[in-house]
Structure formats: structure tokens, C-alpha cells
Amino acid sequence: MSQAAAGHPVLDPTLAPPFPVAALPVLRNPQLRKNVAHAIDVIQAKRARLVEEKTDWQALRTAGAAIREHALENLGAYLEQFEARCIAAGGIVHWAADAADARRITLEILRQENAAEVIKIKSMTTAEIQLNPHLEAAGIGVFETDLAEIILQLGREEPSHIVVPALHVNRSQVREIFARSMGLKDLSDDPHALTAAARNYLRRKFLDIPIAISGANFLIAETGAVAVVESEGNGRMCLTLPRTMITIAGIEKVLPRYQDLEVMLQVLARSATGERMNPYTSLWTGVTPGDGPQRFHVILLDNGRSQILARKTERQTLRCIRCAACMNACPVYRQTGGHAYGSVYPGPIGAILTPQLMQMHHAQSLPYASSLCGACYEVCPVKINIPEVLIELRAQVTDQERKQVRRFFDPMYLGMRVAGLLFSRAWLFHAAQRLGRFGLRFFTGKDGWIHSLPGLGGKWTQTRDLRGLPAQTFHAWWAERSKEAR
Amino acid sequence: MRASLFITCYNDTLFPETGRAVVTLLERLGVELDFQPQQTCCGQMHANTGFRAEAFSQAKRFVRIYQDAEAVVIPSSSCAAMIREQYAGLFEELGNDSLRKDFAALLPRVHELSEYLIDRLGVEDVGAYFPHRVTYHASCHGLRSLQLGDRPARLLAKVRGLDLVALPNLDRCCGFGGTFSVKNAEVSSAMLAVKLQDVASTRAEFCTALDNSCLMHLGGAMHRQYAGMRTIHMAEILASTESVSAEALQ
Numbered sequence: 001m002s003q004a005a006a007g008h009p010v011l012d013p014t015l016a017p018p019f020p021v022a023a024l025p026v027l028r029n030p031q032l033r034k035n036v037a038h039a040i041d042v043i044q045a046k047r048a049r050l051v052e053e054k055t056d057w058q059a060l061r062t063a064g065a066a067i068r069e070h071a072l073e074n075l076g077a078y079l080e081q082f083e084a085r086c087i088a089a090g091g092i093v094h095w096a097a098d099a100a101d102a103r104r105i106t107l108e109i110l111r112q113e114n115a116a117e118v119i120k121i122k123s124m125t126t127a128e129i130q131l132n133p134h135l136e137a138a139g140i141g142v143f144e145t146d147l148a149e150i151i152l153q154l155g156r157e158e159p160s161h162i163v164v165p166a167l168h169v170n171r172s173q174v175r176e177i178f179a180r181s182m183g184l185k186d187l188s189d190d191p192h193a194l195t196a197a198a199r200n201y202l203r204r205k206f207l208d209i210p211i212a213i214s215g216a217n218f219l220i221a222e223t224g225a226v227a228v229v230e231s232e233g234n235g236r237m238c239l240t241l242p243r244t245m246i247t248i249a250g251i252e253k254v255l256p257r258y259q260d261l262e263v264m265l266q267v268l269a270r271s272a273t274g275e276r277m278n279p280y281t282s283l284w285t286g287v288t289p290g291d292g293p294q295r296f297h298v299i300l301l302d303n304g305r306s307q308i309l310a311r312k313t314e315r316q317t318l319r320c321i322r323c324a325a326c327m328n329a330c331p332v333y334r335q336t337g338g339h340a341y342g343s344v345y346p347g348p349i350g351a352i353l354t355p356q357l358m359q360m361h362h363a364q365s366l367p368y369a370s371s372l373c374g375a376c377y378e379v380c381p382v383k384i385n386i387p388e389v390l391i392e393l394r395a396q397v398t399d400q401e402r403k404q405v406r407r408f409f410d411p412m413y414l415g416m417r418v419a420g421l422l423f424s425r426a427w428l429f430h431a432a433q434r435l436g437r438f439g440l441r442f443f444t445g446k447d448g449w450i451h452s453l454p455g456l457g458g459k460w461t462q463t464r465d466l467r468g469l470p471a472q473t474f475h476a477w478w479a480e481r482s483k484e485a486r
Numbered sequence: 487m488r489a490s491l492f493i494t495c496y497n498d499t500l501f502p503e504t505g506r507a508v509v510t511l512l513e514r515l516g517v518e519l520d521f522q523p524q525q526t527c528c529g530q531m532h533a534n535t536g537f538r539a540e541a542f543s544q545a546k547r548f549v550r551i552y553q554d555a556e557a558v559v560i561p562s563s564s565c566a567a568m569i570r571e572q573y574a575g576l577f578e579e580l581g582n583d584s585l586r587k588d589f590a591a592l593l594p595r596v597h598e599l600s601e602y603l604i605d606r607l608g609v610e611d612v613g614a615y616f617p618h619r620v621t622y623h624a625s626c627h628g629l630r631s632l633q634l635g636d637r638p639a640r641l642l643a644k645v646r647g648l649d650l651v652a653l654p655n656l657d658r659c660c661g662f663g664g665t666f667s668v669k670n671a672e673v674s675s676a677m678l679a680v681k682l683q684d685v686a687s688t689r690a691e692f693c694t695a696l697d698n699s700c701l702m703h704l705g706g707a708m709h710r711q712y713a714g715m716r717t718i719h720m721a722e723i724l725a726s727t728e729s730v731s732a733e734a735l736q
Contacts, residue, residue: 020670027676331659335676369670371663371677372534373626391534391572398536412665416532420540423495423527424547433499449709459671463678464706467500474498474505478521 009158009339012130013358016342018365023340032168036160036337039167040328046274047325047379054270063263065383068319071221071254072309078221078254079300085224089286091296099129102248102301106131106213107138109297113244115140115211121228121235122146123215124162124322125248125301127344128357131213143205145234147198154181160338162345163272163324168337202234212238212293216249217321218264219298222257225285226298229268229278236280245284245293251300252309252318264321267381271323304357313392317352319382324349326376326386332369341366348376352389360396367393411456430475437469444468487607488518490555492548494562495527501698503736507725508561508599510735511614514725515607519559522551530568533576535665542580545573553588557606558596561721563628563697564664566598571631598628599721600637600696610640615728617647621690622720623704624656625697638696638720645723651688658684662703678707686713694720 010016026032051057071078083093096102110118118140120126132142132153144153148166152159155177159165169177175189178197187197214235218227226247228235239245255264269278287296308314327333327347338346343354343363351366367390376386407413422432443450450466452458460466472480489512493505512519529544548569552558560566570593577586603609622642628634642650661667661677668674685693685704693708695701698719705717718732726732 020672023670023673027672033676331661331677331680332670332673335673335680340673367536368666369673371626371659371661371666371674373659373663374630375626375657375659378630388575391536394534394536395538396536398538412535412669416535416537416540419527420532420537420543423529423540423544426524426526429495429526436499451710456668459668460706462671463675463710464703465709466702466706467709469499470502472502474493474502475521475523475525477502477506478509479523 009160010342011127011158011339011344013343013354013363016363019336019340019342019369020365022342023336026336026340031170032337033335035168035170037334039161039164040334043164043274043328047270047328048274050270050274050276054266060263060267061381061383064267064321064381065319067255067260067263068321068382069316071256072252072315072318074256075251075254075309078256079251081221082219082224082254083300085222086226086286086298087224089224091224091286091298094297094299096248096299096301096303098303099301102129102299102303103131103134105299106246106248107135107140109244109246110135110140110211113211113295115244117141117143117209117211119143119145119205119209119212119238119242120149121212121214121238122149122165122230123213123248124344125215125250126213127159128250129248129301129303131248143209145202145205145238146230147195147232147234150198150201151177154178158339159344160346161324161327162322162347162349168339202237206237206241210242211244211246212242213246213248214238216247216253216298217268218261219249219254220258220261220283221254223285225258225283227261227281227283229265230280230282231273231275231278233280236282239282239284240292242293244295244297246297246299248299248301251302251305252320268321268323271325271379271381304359307359308356314352314356314389316384317349317356317389319384320349320353321382322349323381325379325381326384329375329379330370331373331375332371341369348386348390349384352384352386352393355393355397360393360400364397364401367397415456430473433469433473437471440469487516487557488520489557489559489602490520490522490552492525492528492552492558492560492565493521494560494565496702497562497698500702501719504561504698504719504721507719507721507732507735508559510730511612511721511725512559515603515609515612517607525551528565528568529576530565530572531664533568533572538576538580541572542576545569545576546581546585549573549585549589549592552596553592555592555595557602558592559599559602560597561599561696561719562699563598563625563632563634563695564699566596566601567627567631569593569596598632598634598696600628600634600641601632603641603724604637611644612641612724614645614724614726615647616645616723616726616732618692619649619651619688619690620692620694620723621651621653621685621688622656623653623660623685623693623695623700625695625700626659628696629657634696641720641724642694646728648723651690653688653693654684655681660700660703662700664699667703674703678703682707682711682713685715690715692716692718692723694718694723696720 355363529541533541661674701717
């Protein structure tokens with residue numbers, strides 16, 4: 001039995017089961033489905049209200065897309081500018097080609113610092129490179145400080161959303177996790193009591209651990225600044241108390257100018273949490289004597305991004321500002337939650353980003369984990385046409401797979417090839433309709449409906465009936481009518 | 487007014503009554519319809535599943551068949567969206583200059599049914615009579631790709647006897663998604679279950695749409711569950727009158 005079937009999600013795309021398989025345990029889990037649907041319905045409603053009040057919302061989206069696209073078109077130049085400005089301000093810049101590189105650099109810095117423990121600001125990029133387990137394996141204690149990340153870390157849960165990672169966990173489950181891991185057997189599920197428990201736990205970490213790791217929402221080329229936006233202020237604590245800060249950021253996170261934050265912060269807060277402005281926006285530029293960390297490292301991570309950048313349709317994937325509006329709007333995600341995607345990036349953006357980060361060697365089922373309804377594109381604050389990229393990736397998967405000998409008789413591939421042939425000539429198509437009507441007669445009930453089909457058709461009839469084929473096609477009716485008219 | 491009907495492959499095979507209704511409706515409104523017998527499929531299924539070469543060859547066929555049409559009417563929002571959103575990209579990648587040019591010239595003359603009625607014919611009241619409680623499902627392609635807006639509601643509002651009930655969560659997908667319904671059958675079914683709750687909450691007799699693919703999905707589940715409601719393509723509602731009911735058109 002795979003781990004996913006046993007109920008424990010696998011978020012490593014090289015090991016995770018395909019999406020339809022990984023989705024099954026969630027679909028059968030009423031509490032998980034209720035938690036996910038409830039949480040995203042709340043965020044969606046807040047977002048919808050705040051987007052509606054913004055009369056220039058579509059113009060903001062256009063501006064957001066243009067800023068991000070311009071940054072990507074000139075990425076090399078802006079990264080070099082960022083590097084120069086960051087170094088001039090006292091920062092140290094490292095370049096990491098892949099995840100292993102970034103982990104090695106991080107570990108080297110921690111060794112130089114003689115660090116036995118490290119605190120962390122919530123970061124998707126560190127999750128992408130699986131930093132925590134690697135640091136722990138090297139004997140370093142890693143402590144998350146974002147409330148949701150604490151819940152996951154203490155509960156040994158996996159994140160299921162990129163902004164609200166513990167979205168699948170409800171209050172009583174949080175109580176249970178805190179009570180167990182903090183030894184507070186009388187803890188109530190009152191939000192104040194839960195927050196107090198977390199605060200108590202966190203304060204000691206902030207005071208004791210002098211080194212922190214963060215991701216970045218944005219890198220500002222013009223000034224060499226790094227920006228992190230958050231809701232709780234725990235990130236701000238990590239940015240002020242420790243003596244050393246290590247920021248790990250994807251190379252696509254760069255913005256040309258400080259002023260670009262004007263647009264990006266507006267669209268990000270509204271899209272991510274349904275707030276006009278997020279509570280804490282921290283910007284730091286290199287090192288300021290006597291204020292904040294006195295040693296500052298930035299690790300600029302490629303990990304497959306350059307290859308995405310080089311591709312015409314797919315490049316827009318890198319505009320993403322990780323707001324999660326796409327997953328909140330996605331009717332597939334609403335049913336499955338994040339774990340089914342087998343990646344730290346779930347939802348529609350995960351369905352296009354993960355296979356590309358895996359250089360189309362893993363996560364091949366993800367481009368198909370969408371009904372192409374377009375809700376993701378509609379809400380995306382930087383106008384990533386996710387359905388368009390999904391279709392492009394599907395074409396790449398198909399081009400790879402259809403060359404494989406073992407796929408030759410695969411029902412889907414065989415069916416699509418035959419259909420392609422039938423649609424190339426009307427007479428062939430019409431012959432197939434006649435043959436189909438004859439063949440399906442054996443499966444059609446007395447009520448004229450098909451209740452059960454073998455093979456792939458059975459995937460349809462497991463929950464849906466299919467009306468039996470009508471006696472006369474439209475084109476045959478038209479031909480008969482035209483003949484009568486003459 | 488002359489128009490050419492692109493019936494689409496699955497309407498031709500599975501829902502001929504929709505095609506007959508379009509003929510009844512448009513001829514009643516004075517449109518001279520023709521039907522190109524060599525037509526097959528727009529290529530949507532192949533394109534959306536990743537079979538680009540097959541999709542291209544069908545897209546090319548479509549342009550060649552209809553390039554001289556005065557107007558093309560399509561009673562399927564997802565097929566109309568396929569043509570509008572994906573053909574240009576396919577031709578950019580695999581086509582030649584003449585194909586791209588012919589397509590660009592043809593595109594403004596390709597209409598989904600409700601667009602054709604309202605934008606080209608300029609009618610809202612098509613003279614229909616349908617004395618039933620009806621809810622309208624805005625298919626994702628009609629809503630987001632074609633941006634049909636209030637066209638369907640304006641047409642339905644003028645149907646005599648029709649009691650139109652708003653469907654909650656109108657913008658949410660029914661879970662069909664073409665081959666998605668088979669490749670991700672369980673997730674698709676979960677989405678369908680949620681959609682059916684919304685449809686049932688309207689207490690309508692009929693759920694209508696401008697796309698038989700969503701309706702095949704919803705209707706298949708309604709039939710399985712003895713749900714006491716039915717699906718019906720909007721063309722069939724608009725075609726029916728006091729003298730010829732929708733049932734008679736079938």
C-alpha cells in the first residue's frame with residue numbers, strides 16, 4: 001500500500017503517486033473536505049469584496065502582469081543589479097543552480113556560524129528545496145515561526161496551501177496538536193488560549209536562537225532590498241532579533257524598482273488573504289549597523305527556473321507572486337485540497353509549476369488535474385493564463401508518452417489516435433457513428449440509457465448514466481430533410 | 487440572412503435534437519441555414535488532451551470548410567471557445583500564412599448561438615413558449631472564454647411561461663472538463679455532486695445551458711439518481727412554441 005493510500009501525503013514530486021490516486025483518500029475524508037471548502041470559501045468571499053471595491057482592479061492586474069513580465073524579460077540584468085546593490089549595502093550574495101546547491105550553501109553558512117538551531121520565516125522556496133529535513137539530518141534544529149507552519153511542524157502534518165498551509169486542519173485539531181506536543185493537557189480550543197500557547201512557545205525560540213532563514217516575496221533590483229509580507233509579525237521578529245539572516249529566493253522574485261511594490265503589494269494582499277493591506281511588510285537592505293541582523297546572506301536559487309524562462313508559453317508561470325488566489329478559486333482544489341498534488345505547490349499554479357520545476361520528468365499527471373474551467377486565470381493578479389500553460393504541458397506530456405511502445409495500446413492513446421483519423425474524413429466519422437450505435441446497443445437498457453460500460457467508459461458510468469445513441473444523427477436528418485424538400 | 491450550422495461532433499452523434507431545434511429556431515427567425523456535410527469536429531478534445539497534431543488537422547479542416555460562410559453558428563460554447571482561443575496558437579505553431587490569414591478573416595463570423603441571436607440578428611424575444619421552472623447553468627467556456635454575459639438570461643427572460651430561477655454558485659465548474667471526467671473520474675464526480683446540490687436547491691424542472699457537454703454530465707447524474715429534473719439545451723427551449731412543444735421537437 002502506498003503512503004498516500006495509507007493516508008499520509010507525499011509532497012515530493014519524484015515519489016508522489018499520480019493525482020487521481022492521491023486524491024482518493026481526501027475525497028473519502030469528510031472532515032478534510034469540509035475544512036478545505038470552508039476555509040477557501042471564507043477567503044474567496046473576502047477577496048471578492050475587496051476586489052469589487054477596487055474600481056481599477058483590471059488595470060492593476062494589467063500593471064502587475066506588465067511589471068512581472070518586464071522583470072522576466074530582463075531578468076539577467078536585474079539580478080546583477082540586485083546583487084551589486086545588495087553587496088554594496090553589506091549583504092553577501094550566493095548563486096545556487098539547484099536545490100542541492102542551495103542546501104549546501106545554507107549548511108556551510110550555518111556551520112560557519114556554529115549554529116545548532118535556526119528559526120524560520122514561512123517560505124515556499126525552502127519547502128521546495130526540502131531544506132528542513134536536510135538541516136535536521138545534519139543535526140540542526142529547525143523551528144518554524146509562522147503559526148500555521150508551527151501547527152504543521154508540531155503535528156507532523158504536510159502543508160496543503162501556499163498561503164494558509166494548515167488550511168486543512170481545524171481548531172479542535174490544532175488544540176489536539178498543541179496539547180500533545182507542548183504537554184498542555186488542559187488546553188482549550190479557545191482561539192485566545194491556542195494563540196497564547198503558540199506565543200509562549202515562540203518567545204523562547206526568538207530569544208534563544210540567533211540565526212534565521214527566510215524566503216522572499218520580492219527582491220528589489222534598484223536598491224538591493226528584500227521584501228517579506230506576512231500577517232502575524234513573527235517574521236518581523238525573525239528579522240530583528242537574530243544576528244544572522246539567510247534569505248533563500250527564487251531568481252524570478254526580482255522587481256526592477258522600489259516603486260513597483262505600489263502595484264504588487266496592492267494585488268498581493270487582496271488576492272492572498274482578502275485584505276486591503278497585509279499587516280506586516282518588512283524590507284531590509286543589506287546590513288544596518290546596530291539594527292537587525294549584522295550578517296546577511298542571500299541565496300539566489302535557479303532550480304529549473306532558467307529553463308522555464310526560455311520557453312514562450314510557459315514563461316508566464318514565473319510571474320507568479322504566490323498569492324494562492326488560483327487555488328482558492330479552483331473547483332478541483334476545493335474538492336481535493338493540496339495534498340493530492342504531491343508537491344509543496346498545489347492547486348492550478350502547482351499543476352503548471354511543479355512539472356516544469358521537475359523538467360517534465362515527474363508530476364506528469366498534474367497538467368491533467370484541471371477541468372480547464374478558467375477560474376484560476378480570471379483571478380490571477382498577474383494574469384497568468386494557467387489553462388493555456390496546462391494545455392501546452394499536456395501537449396508535451398503527450399508528445400513524450402506517445403513515442404513509448406508500452407503506450408501504443410493504452411486505451412486513451414489508442415482512442416485518441418483513432419478519433420483523430422475518424423475526424424479527418426466525414427465518411428469515416430459517419431461510419432464510426434453507425435458502428436458505435438450498433439455496438440452500444442448491447443449496453444443500452446430498456447429505458448434507452450446506458451448504465452454500465454467496460455474499460456474507460458466505465459470511468460464515466462461509475463457515477464453517471466449515458467443516454468443511448470439516438471437512432472438518427474443530425475447530419476442524417478438534415479440529408480433526409482433536404483431530399484424531401486427537393 | 488444566411489448562416490452555416492456547425493453542429494459539432496457530439497451534438498451530431500449524441501444530441502441531434504439540439505441541432506433540429508437550432509434549425510427550427512433560426513428558420514422561424516428568417517435565417518437561411520446551410521449545413522456543410524463534410525464537417526466533423528473542431529479539435530477541442532484532441533487539443534485539450536495534448537494531441538496537438540490531430541487538433542491542428544481538425545482546425546485546418548474547419549477553416550477550409552467555412553472560410554466562405556457568411557456566418558457560422560455553433561450551438562456549443564466550448565467548441566466556439568476552442569476556435570476563438572486556441573486556433574490562432576495552433577496555426578501560429580503549425581500553420582502557414584494563408585491559413586492564418588483565412589482564419590483571421592473567418593473568426594469575426596464565427597458565433598456561438600446566443601451571440602448570433604443577440605449580436606447578429608438583434609433579437610431577444612424569439613417567440614418561444616416554455617411553461618416550466620428552469621435554471622440556467624453558465625458553462626465555464628460560455629462564462630469566461632466567450633464572456634456571454636447576460637445574453638442567455640435576456641433570451642430566457644423573453645420566453646413566455648418560463649419561470650427562471652437563478653443557480654447559486656453560477657461560476658463554478660460542473661466537473662466535466664472533457665477527458666478530465668474520465669482521467670480524473672472521482673474528482674470530477676465530487677465536483678458534480680456539489681454542483682447537483684446547487685441545481686437541486688433551485689427546485690427547477692429543467693437545467694439548461696448552451697453546451698451539451700456540461701448537460702450530458704449533469705443529466706447523466708440526474709438520470710442515475712432519479713433526481714426528478716432534466717437537462718435541456720437552450721436551443722430546444724427557444725425553439726418550442728405554443729403549437730410545437732420541446733417534446734414534439736425531439
